[in-house]
Structures are given as structure tokens and as C-alpha cells.
Amino acid sequence: MSSLSRDEVAKLAGLARIEMSEEELVSLSKEFTVILDAVARVQEVASADVAPTSHPLSLRNVFRPDVVVPSLSPEQALSGAPAQEEQRFRVPQILGEE
Amino acid sequence: MIRSTAAQMAAKLASGETTSVTLTQAHLDRINSVEDKVHAFLFVDEKGALEQAASVDAKRAKGEKLSPLAGVPLALKDVLAQKNKPTTCGSKILEGWLPPYDSTVVANLKKNDIVILGKTNMDEFAMGSSTENSAYGPTHNPWDLSRIPGGSGGGSSAALASFEAPLAIGTDTGGSIRQPAAVTGTVGVKPTYGGVSRYGLVAFSSSLDQAGPCARTVLDTALLHEAIAGYDPKDATSINAPVPQVVQAAKDGNVKGMKIGVVKELNGDGYQPGVRARFEEALELLAKAGAEIVEVSTPNFEYALAAYYLIAPSEASSNLARFDAMRYGLRVGDVDGASAEAVMNLTREVGFGKEVKRRIILGTYALSSGYYDAYYGSAQKVRTLITQDFTQAFTKADVLVSPTCPTTAFKIGEKANDPLAMYLNDIATIPVNLAGIGGMSLPAGLADEDGLPVGFQIMSPVMKDERMYSVGAALEAALLSQWGAPLLDRAPALEAGK
Amino acid sequence: MSLTYDDVVAKYEPVLGLEVHVELNTESKMFCGCATVFGAEPNTQTCPVCLALPGALPVVNEKAIESTIKIGLALNCSIAPFSRFARKNYFYPDMPKNFQISQYDEPICVDGYIDVEIETDEGPKKFRVEVERVHMEEDTGKSLHVGGATGRIHGAEYSLLDYNRAGIPLVEIVTKIVPGTGKYAPEVAKAYVAELRDILRSLGVSDVKMEQGSLRCDANVSLRLIGAEKLGTRSETKNVNSLRSVERAVRGEMIRHAELLNAGGRVVQETRHFQEDTGLTRSGRSKEQAEDYRYFPEPDLVPVEPDAAWIETLRAGLPERPSIRRKRLQEAWAVPEKEMAAMINADVLDIVEETVLLGADPTKARSWWLGEISRIANDKDVAIADLAITPKDVAEIVALVNSGDLTDKLARQVVEGVISGEGKPSEVIAKRGIKVVNDDGALMAAIEKVCAEQAETAEKVRAGHIPAAGALIGAVMKETKGQADAARVRELLLGHLGQPTS
């Protein structure tokens, strides 16, 4: 019933920024037919009168005071950087909008 | 010495009978001798552990007042950030990353002078029920090395069951503490959501993740629970209330007059006979100890698995977006002229394993426009229904119980190519996460048909975690007097040559 | 081609929509305790949270919520009894989490408006701009594009990222569509942003410096034939970084759209970038397919439910609306329009008002702040507010001049002393020994001395040639080191030389 075509998987992989081989796209598309049927069961009981729960706790208004706490040193901040230059993270050229 | 409980080790440290350095070295030796068979650890911090142990010994020598578990060693699941120690989450994408900060759980461990031996293996980003999804190879169940130790926290449970550590930290999003405990004959607790800070726990599914204590006895688990729990202003979803008195409850082990609700829907078809037999016997023991056994029904639990496999992947698809090769971790394909976008795509292809990609795509789909209401939105409604089922059930019983898993440990590779069959393993543990309540698994014995451990699950209402410790301790005591020795004494020896 | 603006508005009706992003001036970031100082060294104001290190979690800055509610109240919005943060998912290297914590269908403030007044052919006219929503979100980091021609993104070889700005609280203020402005659309757009800026400044919630990017405007423009119902396709112009640019961008887009439509073409829905140098817009990447942001409630944060008491406390503390206040002060001080505008431009209205409230005459207070003190600030290239002189100091100096204890010239020395850090006016006066010489005896001695030295000139005055007295008075002032009251000197001198004193 529910299914995802190879092209739909490719579009989702694009949104999720994951390169995928043709083989992977096809096999995921097959798997999703099974998985989506299983998870689509939620629709059986999700009637309009049921409120959604996005969080298990009913906490409200959790804030922190506007107080500055020490930051990492730039060395620490950049310690995991695959590449750096001038105390900044160096990344490949960015396409798209400014 | 390594086979004693953490409480016994702590007593020997306090009396001066042994030192933390000796104890830590004994565990490091044990790790050295069995790790090639078990593969519980991704990183053994020999130097760091011994330094920490020496500093605890020094404090003790000076007569400083120390916490109950000071000097006792612990194995830390590799999903918790520890400053300047490798933290990979079982993923290639974080290989070599050294966090510049401590998670709150680690900060609490250090504050309590608990010695951190190293980081344990896990399914990549905690996605899995077998630890086979680790990018660094599977962990083996000490009861039968050809079987899985559960997942995602299979490294922590295997470390406990193979006496590599008396204490461990796990995280539980859909059962990742309780199911590994069940299949290795150890104890694991998922505290109430918000009971233990998530700061520094690398997120899989933010509204479900919860770190918790693992050990070989209920009391040890309780001692560790109190060491790591408590309000944390760095986690907006942390509960600002006193930590439940779990140690006292575990010491008392009193179930007289308690109502224990058996969840009708979490039993029967699909549950292995040996699992059901041990579960029924445990109920009898609890009744003998003075508890009243009642049956409760939770009709919406049958939708829990489906809801979970929408909510968790959806949140994960967003949580894992940060692994993009720009600021830390793996970077692939950064050749001349490559764009940032191409590098992200390639890195995420190479850096993530198959199950992680599967779930990211599923989550991306469930949140995408046009499908949100049908999938993510509906799953959130099921979450409401499941919470209502629990609320209803808790009007009839103080705690709820079920087998932790439908089966005992399966063979490595057995379900690797059948994601749905793998997901079914979590059928009894998932409802607890969806409702944010507490859950414990403790050993109920061995299944007759395969001689492997069976887990007994206890569920308690929000911030009433002490109740599951009362029941767990009572059952543990009854079983121990029946067995005459701890269950793990029946596990095969792992030492070379035996 | 080359339509005039009049041609455009004769045929088409413009429809405006404005989105303004405001950086709040909180001490710390929106979700972590990092400082928010503008211009700090790269990556010195970052932490696990704003770098999106694995495991880090956001916690909401209470002051940011408070500021946002204040903005909502000042814009006549309703404050939602329940609002939530949501994740807006898209990948971009300047956004560390690859999602932005924002608000989606549950913003904190909704349904407000502000009225702006502009000059029209028929005199001043009021336009109401309705505000659809005010919501909270976080800023991104900054990228520096290296290689290629101009530091622009296109053609760059790689980029360098600084995350100091990542996570600074942003408030987005979105208007409903604004129809009915006709040919005044550019002026209305400008007046709206100006009024909004003044309101935000009066609330003290933001630096509102367009040139530093703490206030950024996106202008949406579409055209429809006059009388038509259906809205035309809109373009979104970003990068509009001054009030003048807002006006130019709207006007420019109206003309561009009209030219396209007249030529039988169609307007593409796209993002355009305003270019200060040419006043034209340049196409950004067109949105061939709408982005799918996959919004969902942020699971790391809990809902915001401001209680009524909190909202009312904030409402009670709101300052007077700037446009109303300006009118009130202008009348009370009897200031001409031009001077009023000068004060607003120089940003001294608050300071002058404070000085007046401390007892100074409005004209004097204004002339000190706008004159001498502004000049010194200009010379030193600092903001007036950063000078070490307060309204209290100025009020004190004005009072001393009024009582005759200081001359205007001496007062300038005192002002200069206060600014150079010599202390309060009284301390400067004491330290520098500044004193009006009122002692007639001392003055007479000086006068006699000068008259003796310049006997010839003195003789001229004695003979009735009064203008010659100027040189003598100057010499006496010099003799008394400028501390004498020149009027008194003149009086005594003329008397001494036998001339009428008035």
C-alpha cells in the first residue's frame, strides 16, 4: 500500500544530504514498502479528537537568566575542525545564496 | 574481587581493605584478558582510570568525606561526551573526535569519584538492538559468544556480565538499557525522562533518550542512579525536583501491600516459552513476598512500535544533521573544486552506516510536507493514547510488569537483514519511553530451552522510580535465595584456555 | 522599457510585505551563555551549544523572551498564552546544527499594527501597517569567502566560518500584506521601518544598527493592475541595509516588475539582493522548488506560557511611543521642526530630555548637546553616550552659567574638563581654578594696569571714542585669565574712563 519509489528515496536523500548509490536507492525503496506499511498503522487510531504529544513532560517556561558564562577558547572550539585558517573553520566553497 | 558487587567493593575501599588503584588495575587486567572475545570497549582509558583511582585513594588517605561509590570503576557508553576522550557513538563519522567538554553525567561521575575505565561499544548512534550496527564491529554476549549482547548498549551490558566492570552507564531510547540487561543477566534502569540530565548525551531522539545506571544488582544500580541523577540547568527538559529515594527502596526491598499490574498486551503470542515461564514464576515469588498481582490492559500498546519508529527517526533525522564535515568529525571528498554540499553528501554517505541512513530517510519522509500529519502527527497522537493507557493502568496498580523482551539473545547476524524483525525486539520496552516513565530490567533466570538469561521488566510512574527498585530488590532477594548464588555464576568462563 | 515611476503607479497598484529581523541586545546568546559582543575576535564567543557539538542542548534566555513580549506589546500584538519553538531543517554551513530553532505555527506574538505618517500631496496622511506575527529565532554564523573576485560567494574557492554570531537572539517581525499605499509604497515602507526602529530603540531591546546588521529588512513587493483583486507574483529583496535603501528597493522593484509585465513577461518568485551602489536588485537563486523545512516542535525545549501578571508588568513598563513623545517634546520645548530632526538624527533626544528634567532650560540643554558636546564626540569619533559627561553635569553647568558663576567661555572649559575625565563640574572648576572674577577691586587693579600700559587707547576712550574700549576689555580679560565677566569689565572700564556705562 504505502511505498516509496526510487525517485522519492533519491529526493529524500537529497534533503538529508546523503549521497546514495543506485543500488542503495533501489534497495531502500523496497525496504520502505514493508516499513511504511508497518508504521502507517498509527493512522488507525490517530483520530482528530486526540491531541498530539510532542514531549513526555508537561514542563513549561524553563529559562536561563541572561548571564554570560565563559566560552570555549578558540583553540578548543576549533580543536575538531577538519580544516582551519585565521582562527576560523575552513570549509569548501559554499554554493547557493548568500 | 572483580566478581563482587559494587557495594561490596565500596565497603572494602572504605575500610581500607583495598585501594581504588588495586581495584581499577584488577578490572583493567580482566579487560585485557577477555576483551578479545567480548569486545565490549571501544576505548580503554588505562592511564586516565589509574590516575583517577590514585586521586581517589589520595583523598581517602587525607580523610576526606567521599561519596558511596568513590573509587569503584565504571564503563561508560560511548554516546556520552567525556572531555578529551574519544567519543564516537559507534560511528565512523565521529572517529577521532575529542569533546572539549564533559556531559553532565560524566561530571556527576567525576564529582562522585567513580573511576571511568573507558567507553563501551554500541549500535551506531544508539540505533539498534544488537550492537551489530557499531561501525567498530559487534560485541559478543558473555553467555554465548555467538550471540548478541543486546543493543544499543551491548558494550555496557557485556562489560558487566563479563566482570570487566561492576558499574556501567547506558542510554535508553526504546529499550537500549533494559534489553541488553535482559539478554546478559544484568540489571538496567531507564529513569523517568528528565530524571538524569541529557546534556552531553549525543542525541538520537531527544524526547525519548534517557541515560541510566546499569549494574549486576539492584542495589548497585540504585547507588549509581543517585550518583548521576538530579536537576541540571543545562537541560531544559530536566526535572527540578528531588531525586527519588531509590537506594533506600533497594535496601528495603519491601513489596508488602503493593499492587503489581501485569500488562496483558505484553505477554502471550510471540513471547518465547522460557521467557513466559520465568516471568510467571517471578510473579509467584512477588505474591509470596506480599504483593498483590492484578491484571491491567493497555489497548493502544499495539501501536507503540509503529509510533516509535516514526518519532525516533524523525527526531534523529534532525539531530544527526549536524554531522556535516564542517566543524568536527570525518570529512570526505574535500578535493579541489568540491562544494561544501558535495562534501557533506559524500561524508554522510561514507560516515553513516546502513541502519542510520535508513532511519534518517524514514524520518525525513515522516516530517516532509504533505506527509507530516499522516506520519509524525499521527505518531504523536498515539503517544497521547499510550500515555493515557499508562495513567489508567497506574490507577489500578503501583507498578506494571512484563517480560523485558519477547526472546532471549539471538545469534549475531540472525536478524541483520530484517529490520522489522529486529524492531520487534523492543516491543515491550518502547511504551515506557513514549510515556517518559521509569523502567527496570532485572534477571528472572534462564530459559529452559536455551539456557540464556530472561529479563523481568518493572515500570513505575513519572518520578516514582523508587517503586521499581522496591519490587526489583524484593524479586532479586527471592530469586537469590532460590538459586543460592548469583545468576552470573552460571555463565561460562571466558578466561583463555578454559 | 525605461518607464517612469509615474507611469508605473498610473497603471499598477503595489502591494507591500515587510519582514524585519532584529538582533536583540541581550548580554548572552539565545540558547547559551556565550557573550554577544559585536566585532570580537573570530570564534571567541562560542561553546558546545552554539557550535552544535554532539550532545549539547539549548536553554532559552529569559531576557530574550521578555524583550520579544515587549516588542509584541509595543506593536499592539496579542501575546500568545501558549507558544513553542520549532526546528526549521535545512543544511547550510553557517548554521551549525543544520536546523534553526525558530517558531513556526505557534509564535509568541500575533496580530498587531503600527501607524505611520507620511507627507503626501494632500498633506500628512496616516497609514496602518498590520503586523502578522513576531517570533523568536537565532542568528547564523558569518562566512568569509576566500578566492574569487570580490569576497562574494560566487567564484570563491573556499569559505571561513566564524560562529560568534551563531545563536544571537533574533526577533522576526512580519507584516501582513500592505495594500492601498498607491504611489506612496516606497515612503510607507521606509516610514514603517523607521518607526519600528524608533520603537525598538525606545524599548532598549536592540542596538537597531542597520549598518551592523542588528536590524535587517526584507522587502516583498508585488504589483497588480489597479482595480484587480488577485495579487501579483512577489519578489523578496534582501540586504536592504539602510532606511534610504528600503525606499529605493521598493521603488526599484516596482519599476522592474512593471517593465516585465508591460513587456508581456512575468515576475518570477525569487529572492533578490539589493545593491547599495546601483540601487538595483540582483537575482539570487530562484526557488524552483519550495524548500521543505520539515518543521516540528523542538523536543529539547518546553513551551512558553507567559502568565498574565508577567505580561501586564511588562506592559506597564513600556515607554511612551516614540512618535507621540517626539510631538510632545517638540511642543513643550517649542523647537522648530528642523532642530527636532537634528536632535533625532544625532540621537540626543533622551539625553536632552533628561537634562531638561534636571532643571536646565530646553534651549540651553539642546545647544550644549547638539553643539559643543557633539563637536567633541565627532572629533574623538565616539558616540555622545560614550563621553564621560552626563545630563546631570550639563544641567549643573547650565545652572552655573545662569547664576553668573560661569561665563559661556568658562563653561566650555568645564565641559571639556569633564569629558577629559577630570571629574564632576565642581571638581573641574576646583582643579583648574576656574572662577569668574567678581571682585571689583581685582578687576579695577587690572583695568588700571591695562589703561596705564595702553595709555593712548585709554585716552581715545576718555575722549568719547567708545569702540576703542574693545581692545582694552580684551586685554583685561587676558589679564584675568578669562575668568572675568566681560559685561562687568566693560561697565567698570567705561566708568573708570568717565563714559556712560550703558
Ligand SMILES: [Zn+2]
Ligand atoms: Zn555558545
